[in-house]
Amino acid sequence: MLETQPWFKEGQENLSLIYAHAGIAICRVSPDGRFLQVNPMLSRITGYSRAELLEMTFMDLTLPEDRDLSVRWREDIKKGKLEFIRAEKRYIHKQGHTFWVRISVTPVRNSEGSLEYFVTVIEEVTERKVSEDLLRLQNKVLEFMARNAPLTETLNRIIQLIEEQAPGSSSTIYLVRDGKLWLGAAPSFPESFLKVVDGCPIGPEAGSCGAAAFFGRRIVSTDVRKDECWGTFRDWALSYGIHAAWSTPVISHDGQVIGTVSMCWKEPKQPTNRHFALADVATKLMAIAIERDQTEKLVREQQMKMIASSKLAALGEMAGGLAHEINNPLAIISGRSAQLSMAIRHNQISPELLLEISESIEKTTTRISKIIKGLKAFARDGEHEPEQYFNVDHLIEDTLSFCRERFKSHAITLEVNCPPGIQMRGRQVQLSQVLLNLLNNSHDAVENLGEKWVRIDVDQGEEQLTVSVTDSGRGIPEHLRFKIMEPFYTTKDPNRGTGLGLSVSAAIVASHGGSLTVDTNSPHTRFVLTFPRSTRV
Amino acid sequence: MSRILVVDDEPELIKVLEFGLKLAGHEVLRATSFHEASAIMVEASVDVLVTDLHFPGGTGLDLIRKMREIRPNFYAFLLTGFTDFSHDAIEELGIVDVLYKPFDLTALVAQINALR
Numbered sequence: 001m002l003e004t005q006p007w008f009k010e011g012q013e014n015l016s017l018i019y020a021h022a023g024i025a026i027c028r029v030s031p032d033g034r035f036l037q038v039n040p041m042l043s044r045i046t047g048y049s050r051a052e053l054l055e056m057t058f059m060d061l062t063l064p065e066d067r068d069l070s071v072r073w074r075e076d077i078k079k080g081k082l083e084f085i086r087a088e089k090r091y092i093h094k095q096g097h098t099f100w101v102r103i104s105v106t107p108v109r110n111s112e113g114s115l116e117y118f119v120t121v122i123e124e125v126t127e128r129k130v131s132e133d134l135l136r137l138q139n140k141v142l143e144f145m146a147r148n149a150p151l152t153e154t155l156n157r158i159i160q161l162i163e164e165q166a167p168g169s170s171s172t173i174y175l176v177r178d179g180k181l182w183l184g185a186a187p188s189f190p191e192s193f194l195k196v197v198d199g200c201p202i203g204p205e206a207g208s209c210g211a212a213a214f215f216g217r218r219i220v221s222t223d224v225r226k227d228e229c230w231g232t233f234r235d236w237a238l239s240y241g242i243h244a245a246w247s248t249p250v251i252s253h254d255g256q257v258i259g260t261v262s263m264c265w266k267e268p269k270q271p272t273n274r275h276f277a278l279a280d281v282a283t284k285l286m287a288i289a290i291e292r293d294q295t296e297k298l299v300r301e302q303q304m305k306m307i308a309s310s311k312l313a314a315l316g317e318m319a320g321g322l323a324h325e326i327n328n329p330l331a332i333i334s335g336r337s338a339q340l341s342m343a344i345r346h347n348q349i350s351p352e353l354l355l356e357i358s359e360s361i362e363k364t365t366t367r368i369s370k371i372i373k374g375l376k377a378f379a380r381d382g383e384h385e386p387e388q389y390f391n392v393d394h395l396i397e398d399t400l401s402f403c404r405e406r407f408k409s410h411a412i413t414l415e416v417n418c419p420p421g422i423q424m425r426g427r428q429v430q431l432s433q434v435l436l437n438l439l440n441n442s443h444d445a446v447e448n449l450g451e452k453w454v455r456i457d458v459d460q461g462e463e464q465l466t467v468s469v470t471d472s473g474r475g476i477p478e479h480l481r482f483k484i485m486e487p488f489y490t491t492k493d494p495n496r497g498t499g500l501g502l503s504v505s506a507a508i509v510a511s512h513g514g515s516l517t518v519d520t521n522s523p524h525t526r527f528v529l530t531f532p533r534s535t536r537v
Numbered sequence: 538m539s540r541i542l543v544v545d546d547e548p549e550l551i552k553v554l555e556f557g558l559k560l561a562g563h564e565v566l567r568a569t570s571f572h573e574a575s576a577i578m579v580e581a582s583v584d585v586l587v588t589d590l591h592f593p594g595g596t597g598l599d600l601i602r603k604m605r606e607i608r609p610n611f612y613a614f615l616l617t618g619f620t621d622f623s624h625d626a627i628e629e630l631g632i633v634d635v636l637y638k639p640f641d642l643t644a645l646v647a648q649i650n651a652l653r
Binding site for chain 2: 323324325326327328330331332333334335336338339341342343346348360364405408409410411
């Protein structure tokens with residue numbers, strides 16, 4: 001018999017030692033789920049004593065939501081549908097919190113094949129599960145950021161995920177700038193709550209968030225009624241039902257506090273490591289989101305400055321034509337006035353002539369003031385111009401008012417096909433600049449050709465509005481199609497082109513949600529501005 | 538009295554020039570394009586050409602150059618709204634004067650009266 005062998009006895013002792021000291025819980029469970037035998041590790045991870053466990057069933061430990069599935073597994077094993085089970089599920093600790101375990105359940109059958117008991121091995125995996133959850137959370141937010149979502153939306157998303165991961169909490173995010181707290185996001189709080197903190201100086205008694213920003217470290221207030229950091233904010237916080245708040249500062253890559261994230265609770269509460277881990281992930285994400293937003297703002301500002309300076313360059317290209325544009329009508333006015341004095345001197349003045357002269361002067365003055373108006377509109381500060389609705393035909397007319405002469409002087413036919421009354425929304429000055437850039441390019445491209453024409457077409461489709469500038473040129477060579485959109489690339493004489501026109505135009509159009517493309521199907525050079533429906537009325 | 542061809546694509550300006558020159562006793566012909574102007578120059582014997590620099594179909598300089606080939610003897614005045622006009626062509630084409638818009642009509646008429 002095996003039992004009589006000395007090595008068997010030794011083996012059995014070894015097995016008992018392993019059972020008692022194993023880093024994982026091992027137990028025998030009856031077919032109806034009662035614990036028959038448990039090792040000390042099961043007590044450690046569940047919080048129940050050995051004696052308590054032996055009075056309990058598997059189901060007592062299982063989270064209610066997971067119970068149905070567990071019953072099904074057990075039945076499937078009993079019927080022989082499943083040979084064993086390996087799964088992850090949630091248990092409830094004696095103290096009430098949920099934790100994740102990985103279980104492996106194997107049936108032990110007697111010689112007749114009927115089920116005697118289960119051998120179940122249980123390993124706690126909460127930590128791994130939590131870090132997986134946090135990783136998933138982190139990835140979700142990062143994906144969101146990668147889609148260029150506005151900062152507020154990203155912050156709201158971060159809060160949403162914190163609140164999902166820490167049920168019962170309500171979170172707030174504040175940005176820290178110039179030693180003050182500014183509201184970042186707090187979707188679970190009413191507006192009146194947010195206004196109180198917005199613009200408040202940080203400090204040791206400026207609430208947990210103000211203190212966390214002030215000290216640059218986590219401030220955990222487990223009971224708002226008692227903790228020091230609340231100062232004059234105590235009653236205000238309590239009035240919104242905040243009884244515990246844990247605030248973690250958001251630190252930028254160069255060590256500055258740029259924000260805080262706070263988890264608020266309706267009752268006094270102690271944080272767990274899991275809460276801290278959650279806050280750490282949230283603040284890291286926030287640091288990325290805030291710094292990214294700041295960088296983008298900087299890039300946008302630079303881009304706006306570039307747009308402004310290239311506007312002057314575009315205007316400079318037109319300047320020669322501009323003098324001509326104004327000198328021509330001036331010649332008419334001065335000529336009419338000379339005509340008047342000649343007529344008087346030669347006694348040839350008649351009411352008809354007087355009328356003709358005065359009407360001519362008036363008409364010509366209007367012509368000049370139109371040019372000035374167009375110029376004035378163009379010279380306006382496009383950088384800070386708000387988006388507004390305007391008529392596309394007015395935009396074209398205003399732009400042409402000060403460059404039409406340049407085309408005429410080089411005998412370039414200019415044609416405009418724009419149905420009147422089409423409206424769009426945008427920054428008019430900047431879009432006028434785009435049009436002027438394209439017209440300048442077309443002008444320079446065709447001025448020495450035999451066939452010289454430039455045409456502007458406007459087409460209002462169902463989904464989009466297109467404005468195209470076509471000229472009699474033979475198109476853009478394939479290998480230059482991308483290059484021409486790069487900054488500083490130019491085929492023009494250095495005195496004539498900056499190489500910024502198209503890249504700046506593309507940036508302007510993109511900032512309106514549209515695109516600037518070269519039409520490769522057109523036999524002539526054709527640049528197309530496409531605006532989505534949202535920029536239309 | 539001279540026969541004067543006035544070329545400009547601004548009808549208003551032509552009217553003014555015509556009035557001033559006619560008042561001074563000259564005969565005035567009008568054109569608003571290169572094509573029209575050269576057709577008149579070929580048919581009528583024009584003494585004086587007052588032409589704008591830019592108009593449909595060509596430039597005032599092209600017009601003077603072309604006409605010099607057909608009939609070398611006419612006085613040419615060039616009108617321009619541009620301020621950066623290159624003066625090289627003036628001597629080559631025997632242009633009497635370049636007048637920058639806005640120009641002095643009385644002075645132009647006086648200049649033309651003083652020819653011959």
